[in-house]
Amino acid sequence: MGLILALAAANGVTRLGSRFAILGAGQRVEADLRDQLYAALQTFPPELFARHSTGDLMTRASSDVSAVRSLVGFGVVSLFSTTLAFGGALAAMLAVDPWLTACAMAAMPVLVLLARRFNVSLNERTQAMQEQLGTLSGRVQETLAGMAAVRAYTMERRAAAAFAEANRTLLERSVAVAAIQARFTPLMSLIAGAGVLVVIWVGGLDVAAGRITLGDLVAFNGYLAYLAWPTVALGLTLSVVRRGLTSMERIQEIVTAARPAPAEAAPLAAPPSLAFEDLTWGYPGRSAALSGVTFSVAPGGMVAVVGPTGAGKTTLGLLLARLWEPPPGTVFVGGRDVTTLPLATLRATVGWVPQEAFLFSRSIEDNVTLGRAGLDVAAAAREAAVDAEVAAFSGGYATIVGERGLTVSGGQRQRLALARALAGRPRILVLDDVFASVDTVTEDAIVRTLRASGLTILVATHRLRVAQAADRIVVLDGGRLVASGDHPSLLAAGGLYARLWRRQQLEEQIARA
Amino acid sequence: MPERGSLDHDEVLGRAFDRRLARRLWAAARAQRPLLYGTLALFPAIALAELAQPYLMKVAIDDHILAGDWLGLSVTAAAYAGTLGVLYALRSLEGYLMALVGQRVTHDLREALFGHLLRLEAGFYDRNPVGRLMTRVLNDVEAVSEAFTSGLLAIAADVITLAGVVAVMLWMDWRLALVTFAIVPLLAAVAAYFRIRARDAYREARRRLATLNAFLQESLQGVTVVQLFARERHEHAIFRRLNDDYRRALFNSTVFEASLYSSVEALGAVALALLIWYGGGQIGAGALTFGALVAFIQYTNRFFLPIRDLGAKYTVMQSAMASAERIFGLLDREPTIVAPEARSVVPEPRSSVPAIEFQSVWFAYDGDAYVLRDCTFRVAAGEHVGLVGATGEGKSTCARLLIRAYDVTRGRVLVDGVDVRDWDLERLRRRVGTVFQDTVLFTGTVADNVTLGAPVEPDALGHALEAARARDFVDALPRRRDEPLGERGANLSHGQRQLLAIARALVYNPAILVLDEATSSVDPESEWRIREAMQRLLTGRTSITIAHRLSTVQHADRILVLHRGRVHEEGTHAALVRGGGLYARLWELGLAAPDGTGSNAAPAR
Numbered sequence A: 001m002g003l004i005l006a007l008a009a010a011n012g013v014t015r016l017g018s019r020f021a022i023l024g025a026g027q028r029v030e031a032d033l034r035d036q037l038y039a040a041l042q043t044f045p046p047e048l049f050a051r052h053s054t055g056d057l058m059t060r061a062s063s064d065v066s067a068v069r070s071l072v073g074f075g076v077v078s079l080f081s082t083t084l085a086f087g088g089a090l091a092a093m094l095a096v097d098p099w100l101t102a103c104a105m106a107a108m109p110v111l112v113l114l115a116r117r118f119n120v121s122l123n124e125r126t127q128a129m130q131e132q133l134g135t136l137s138g139r140v141q142e143t144l145a146g147m148a149a150v151r152a153y154t155m156e157r158r159a160a161a162a163f164a165e166a167n168r169t170l171l172e173r174s175v176a177v178a179a180i181q182a183r184f185t186p187l188m189s190l191i192a193g194a195g196v197l198v199v200i201w202v203g204g205l206d207v208a209a210g211r212i213t214l215g216d217l218v219a220f221n222g223y224l225a226y227l228a229w230p231t232v233a234l235g236l237t238l239s240v241v242r243r244g245l246t247s248m249e250r251i252q253e254i255v256t257a258a259r260p261a262p263a264e265a266a267p268l269a270a271p272p273s274l275a276f277e278d279l280t281w282g283y284p285g286r287s288a289a290l291s292g293v294t295f296s297v298a299p300g301g302m303v304a305v306v307g308p309t310g311a312g313k314t315t316l317g318l319l320l321a322r323l324w325e326p327p328p329g330t331v332f333v334g335g336r337d338v339t340t341l342p343l344a345t346l347r348a349t350v351g352w353v354p355q356e357a358f359l360f361s362r363s364i365e366d367n368v369t370l371g372r373a374g375l376d377v378a379a380a381a382r383e384a385a386v387d388a389e390v391a392a393f394s395g396g397y398a399t400i401v402g403e404r405g406l407t408v409s410g411g412q413r414q415r416l417a418l419a420r421a422l423a424g425r426p427r428i429l430v431l432d433d434v435f436a437s438v439d440t441v442t443e444d445a446i447v448r449t450l451r452a453s454g455l456t457i458l459v460a461t462h463r464l465r466v467a468q469a470a471d472r473i474v475v476l477d478g479g480r481l482v483a484s485g486d487h488p489s490l491l492a493a494g495g496l497y498a499r500l501w502r503r504q505q506l507e508e509q510i511a512r513a
Numbered sequence B: 001m002p003e004r005g006s007l008d009h010d011e012v013l014g015r016a017f018d019r020r021l022a023r024r025l026w027a028a029a030r031a032q033r034p035l036l037y038g039t040l041a042l043f044p045a046i047a048l049a050e051l052a053q054p055y056l057m058k059v060a061i062d063d064h065i066l067a068g069d070w071l072g073l074s075v076t077a078a079a080y081a082g083t084l085g086v087l088y089a090l091r092s093l094e095g096y097l098m099a100l101v102g103q104r105v106t107h108d109l110r111e112a113l114f115g116h117l118l119r120l121e122a123g124f125y126d127r128n129p130v131g132r133l134m135t136r137v138l139n140d141v142e143a144v145s146e147a148f149t150s151g152l153l154a155i156a157a158d159v160i161t162l163a164g165v166v167a168v169m170l171w172m173d174w175r176l177a178l179v180t181f182a183i184v185p186l187l188a189a190v191a192a193y194f195r196i197r198a199r200d201a202y203r204e205a206r207r208r209l210a211t212l213n214a215f216l217q218e219s220l221q222g223v224t225v226v227q228l229f230a231r232e233r234h235e236h237a238i239f240r241r242l243n244d245d246y247r248r249a250l251f252n253s254t255v256f257e258a259s260l261y262s263s264v265e266a267l268g269a270v271a272l273a274l275l276i277w278y279g280g281g282q283i284g285a286g287a288l289t290f291g292a293l294v295a296f297i298q299y300t301n302r303f304f305l306p307i308r309d310l311g312a313k314y315t316v317m318q319s320a321m322a323s324a325e326r327i328f329g330l331l332d333r334e335p336t337i338v339a340p341e342a343r344s345v346v347p348e349p350r351s352s353v354p355a356i357e358f359q360s361v362w363f364a365y366d367g368d369a370y371v372l373r374d375c376t377f378r379v380a381a382g383e384h385v386g387l388v389g390a391t392g393e394g395k396s397t398c399a400r401l402l403i404r405a406y407d408v409t410r411g412r413v414l415v416d417g418v419d420v421r422d423w424d425l426e427r428l429r430r431r432v433g434t435v436f437q438d439t440v441l442f443t444g445t446v447a448d449n450v451t452l453g454a455p456v457e458p459d460a461l462g463h464a465l466e467a468a469r470a471r472d473f474v475d476a477l478p479r480r481r482d483e484p485l486g487e488r489g490a491n492l493s494h495g496q497r498q499l500l501a502i503a504r505a506l507v508y509n510p511a512i513l514v515l516d517e518a519t520s521s522v523d524p525e526s527e528w529r530i531r532e533a534m535q536r537l538l539t540g541r542t543s544i545t546i547a548h549r550l551s552t553v554q555h556a557d558r559i560l561v562l563h564r565g566r567v568h569e570e571g572t573h574a575a576l577v578r579g580g581g582l583y584a585r586l587w588e589l590g591l592a593a594p595d596g597t598g599s600n601a602a603p604a605r
């Protein structure tokens, strides 16, 4: 009796240990995959983000990753134990009676065939379901992130209807997966049961005929019973494995697209000049956004890019920072082709302030430093002329801003983004229309500071008075450089720039009248 | 200035199993009750068929094989085959119905949650990251639906089978049965011990998951920034920490399940050993048949199976409860901005009443950090007013108050002479159309984004695009109006997005139009053309234009200058310039080149 208990305890401990090991392993795999996925996403170029919506990627990082956890945790263990059970029980059964074993296993080939057919259709339906889940998350994500517009345009009902439709489709697809599983899973116990049936009948007759003993038959049945549970579980296992593999594919699709993440690096030591040489480039599937653009900025100089909406001003900056890859030999920083520069060096050299400022829902300080050590946040904020406002927030630099920075005003957001770029002490500053939400007084202060700083500046702007402060103005129209020169010479040349300028003059005159 | 503190954290939650919560869950599944009952009805039949199998085995051994009765054996085998067929049919049906119930509960809860989120006010979204809300709608809902399938229904099935097994075992041989059951009190003690430790682990896991998802979602949105500043490794380190926290919490929450599972398996083996030891003796003494012992062993296995899985079910129920708490917590969060039901009025716009009126409005987003202080102004019906002021002065805030995205702290905002709090919300927002400073575009075609899904004549769409100066670039897109836009309009230039937002407002066709920096990223020429077109379209309508570029507002009938939370100056452009106040100073500055090199721009002087 004591021995039994001792054995049971030992059994329990080993089982517990192995179960923890298995669970732990599954969860570790899940965490690792999520980690890899994240690392990959961090290095994604924009064209890949255009292909996968946020909702889609979120689904991969949650639902698909958990499916793989089940594959590793439950699936692998179950496959392993099934194989072991099959091997062991089969050997024992063969030892008792080969003929009976053959009879009992007769149904197995059917099982294999069915399993294969089932696997194919389950795979398809699971894919469809996961995709729809991605679509649904996308809907939810976009609607919630765009609530300001939803509210203002009373779109609630339509948003709800669109959601309901996606939700219904998801329901249909999930039920389609369930329907196939419902047909297949019990089939396994049917087949296991069929084995028992054969043994009772064929084996029973054999015992009656005296070919084998009753003891053998009972033992045989016992071994067969060992097979019953793994066979039944096989159905579940297969669907878990299938789902896990499908999900693994979806995760791999992302992970394999990763690029190496740049390490931190010092800015380029060469004088920070900037040049575009015969740059022609277009977004995939669109006509060229830039055609034959050539101009340069001397170290410490300031060039303004002006031109109508959609002229390609932002595209210039994107190529310069290599967010999109420019053709080799077209974009130069400090005299070196950017495509040959290490990404980290390039990005430490060029500080780019995007047209649409993005803040994280963290403290203002964290938003400016982005975790970079040893930065002078206050000085950067001062240069960006946002220090007074930050000081007035009750939390100061520790104030946490809402998602996307929606709890600070538009102009504050833009200047915080500017401070973020300045804090890293880049040598070249690219400002993409950053004065759009800033009043003239503030704009003035910032331009003065920046001009005095000695940075090489490329500024895209719709405000001609900012352009006027530049050494040279480059006029883009439809992706082509149509004129360049300083303010007086462009006025004298009488092109697009002069027309824009005169328009402004005209308005001023009307206003003064 | 507003104190924004930290974002709302997920509340610390109540007790582990909450009867009130269970009742609400049950109520949430109301629509699925016929299905639930239908599924429940299958269980006794399934249990019966399952329990018959070992018994048939006993009969086959004791009555036929030992007696050499092959005809009887064939009949019994046929009966066994019958149970197999019946079981297959019933199990398929059961599996399908269970999945159906689960998926429908998921579907219904998602719909309810999403519908509720649409009703919540702007202030709520200021504090709750989208990623966290998504976790509720997607993951938490799934956990709850599992409470029905893998939890409730599975437990019911187990209880029925268990009762059957116990009954059959007692009936066949009560002494042998008691030997098996002797192990049960030990099991109960083990379960009780682990349960106490399992308590908060589940909630912790859900909370960590929400935080993780929120971070991930935000990272996806801000990825460009991270790449530009080469902060990939830094962000990755933060993510790794959150990810690890979640993994650890998840592991802790499964300790209970794993421990119980293993304990039951070990104890089950003890029971089996006892049974064979004791049963063997009985057979020797002739008190038990061989077939009965075989059947008994099988019954014992069926007895422990559900008990072994109990831990898993407890986990499911617990994590469902944790999720249900979070879901109902959200559903219970009533929107604070709702239209008064009885009093909501539909005012007739009259020219004698100002279209817009701010009466001593005080407003703070948070606490007493007032953005607007005693702000008072009127806009007459049909008047076009410009609103200017330094950045962060509260211009956008005024626009938000006008459509009642937030409620004023003190004072009143009137539209067509009626307090916005007395308006029906939808009618108010149909009356006042706003183009916000932050352009919001959705995935979908250009046309969808402009019409927002409302049925609109192609002509009207064309006119709106034309007036917004968007027609040229839209026609140059590969698929023109059917060109699919990326998330937030990612495949358009910034100015182009703004033009679409303007076209959208024109299609929306409100009586009062508010343009908040609507053309800030548009070139001066297009802006001028848009204004011309607007002037035609806006005759007879009321408008407020917010802008930093003074040329945008200088043609307005009247200009309001916001300063220190109130209207500091007002008048026509000419009058304000002559008045020599704040506006005049801004205007003079606008004429000078910003580096102070003097002005080339005042030939009219």
Ligand SMILES: Nc1ncnc2c1ncn2[C@@H]1O[C@H](COP(=O)(O)OP(=O)(O)OP(=O)(O)O)[C@@H](O)[C@H]1O
Pocket: A283, A284, A286, A289, A307, A308, A309, A310, A311, A312, A313, A314, A315, A316, A355, A433, B490, B491, B492, B493, B494, B495, B496, B521, B522, B523
């Ligand atoms: N991700 C993209 N995919 C495809 N086309 C794009 C993408 N981004 C921009 N474009 C297109 O490329 C052209 C140039 O865009 P860009 O953003 O460079 O203009 P811009 O001069 O910055 O305009 P704005 O003054 O409005 O900011 C536009 O016609 C735009 O529609």
Ligand SMILES: Nc1ncnc2c1ncn2[C@@H]1O[C@H](COP(=O)(O)OP(=O)(O)OP(=O)(O)O)[C@@H](O)[C@H]1O
Pocket: A406, A407, A408, A409, A410, A411, A412, A437, A438, B001, B002, B004, B126, B365, B366, B371, B389, B390, B391, B392, B393, B394, B395, B396, B397, B398, B437
């Ligand atoms: N959702 C919010 N929660 C808390 N504070 C906010 C929120 N939105 C704006 N604020 C604060 O209220 C003040 C006024 O903001 P508002 O957006 O109205 O300014 P604005 O005049 O439109 O400025 P800008 O010209 O820069 O757009 C700012 O200090 C801002 O930080």
Ligand SMILES: [Mg+2]
Pocket: A313, A314, A315, A355, A432, A433, B493, B494, B495
């Ligand atoms: Mg741009």
Ligand SMILES: [Mg+2]
Pocket: A409, A410, A411, B395, B396, B397, B437, B516
């Ligand atoms: Mg604003």
